Amino acid sequence: MRLPFFSADPLLRLLRGKSIATLPDLQRALGSQVPLTVFRKLKQLGYRTSYSHRGRFYTLDRIARFDRHGLWSHDSVWFSRHGTLVDTAEAFVNRSPSGYFVAELEAALHVSVQDPLLHLVGQRRITRQLVSGLFLYCSADPAARQRQLQTRQAVLSAPSVSDSVVAAESVSDELKAGIILFYSLLDEKQRRLYAGLEALKLGRGGDRRISDLLGLDPHTVAKGRRELLRQEVQPERVRQAGGGRKPTEKKRPK
Numbered sequence: 001m002r003l004p005f006f007s008a009d010p011l012l013r014l015l016r017g018k019s020i021a022t023l024p025d026l027q028r029a030l031g032s033q034v035p036l037t038v039f040r041k042l043k044q045l046g047y048r049t050s051y052s053h054r055g056r057f058y059t060l061d062r063i064a065r066f067d068r069h070g071l072w073s074h075d076s077v078w079f080s081r082h083g084t085l086v087d088t089a090e091a092f093v094n095r096s097p098s099g100y101f102v103a104e105l106e107a108a109l110h111v112s113v114q115d116p117l118l119h120l121v122g123q124r125r126i127t128r129q130l131v132s133g134l135f136l137y138c139s140a141d142p143a144a145r146q147r148q149l150q151t152r153q154a155v156l157s158a159p160s161v162s163d164s165v166v167a168a169e170s171v172s173d174e175l176k177a178g179i180i181l182f183y184s185l186l187d188e189k190q191r192r193l194y195a196g197l198e199a200l201k202l203g204r205g206g207d208r209r210i211s212d213l214l215g216l217d218p219h220t221v222a223k224g225r226r227e228l229l230r231q232e233v234q235p236e237r238v239r240q241a242g243g244g245r246k247p248t249e250k251k252r253p254k
Contacts, residue, residue: 006030008041012060019074020050020057051085052078052111069230071109078110085109086116093117093126098151099138103203108229132156156201183214191216196224 014021014029021029026038048064050057057077064072070081070091080088092108093100105113117137120126127145128135136152138145186194195214199206199221207225211218 006032006037006041008044011038011041012045015045015058015060015063019063020059020077022056023058026058048079049084050077051080051083051088051109052076055084067230069108073110076110085111085113086119089113089116090120090125093120093137094139094141094144096148099136099145099148101134101136101203104200104229105137107226179213192220192224193228194224195221196226196228199225200228 010029010031011026014025018025023035023038026042027033027035030038030041032038042058042060046061048059048061049055050059057079059074059079064079064081066072066079066081070088072079072081082088082091088109089105092105100108102114102117105117117126117128121128121137124140126137126140128137129145129149130136131149131152136149138148183191183194191214195210195216199210202209207218207221210216211221214221
């Protein structure tokens with residue numbers, strides 16, 4: 001008996017329209033309830049499995065628009081150029097200049113990472129070391145790990161607004177005035193990144209506490225924090241291209 005023939009075209013049409021889909025969606029589109037048949041056709045097209053939502057969603061390589069960190073999301077479903085959540089966590093830890101605390105990596109990847117990190121440590125694909133009472137996850141390469149620890153210690157040892165916030169329930173008027181004066185000397189992007197750095201040092205709840213201190217929108221603090229975690233910092237540009245006052249043409253004296 002001749003086996004039924006299935007074309008990959010229905011899957012392509014479905015994913016072009018929806019961008020992502022679950023296995024039941026794909027089975028209905030293909031007209032087959034056999035998962036292996038679906039995956040054979042997906043392989044012909046080139047596909048990705050989500051690292052969030054327990055890998056329930058699928059997309060095509062031609063649809064995903066990965067950022068420079070290898071991440072892409074659609075409707076809060078996340079995909080990675082690196083593959084699974086475990087592989088993605090490993091890649092982020094290994095290329096980080098200062099390693100990652102759990103909360104930092106969760107903010108960067110938008111999912112819980114405790115179990116994947118412990119799995120990677122158990123397989124000796126990354127390492128962890130106690131820093132300031134928390135485990136810092138670092139590269140398995142000794143030289144890279146040493147650089148990460150040195151960078152992290154330099155960041156943690158620098159005096160900051162967050163030190164004052166943690167040390168006292170309220171910041172003195174004199175200190176607050178000094179902080180705000182310094183903050184006012186920064187440009188737009190520097191303010192956002194400075195606030196994000198201080199929020200990172202405070203950990204959970206840091207966005208709100210720093211936003212209250214500096215009079216910023218918490219979303220602005222969160223944006224600065226994410227830019228630092230993802231290393232999306234462009235020192236040469238303060239505003240987006242085309243932003244700011246338009247240049248005026250100088251007139252030559254007659």
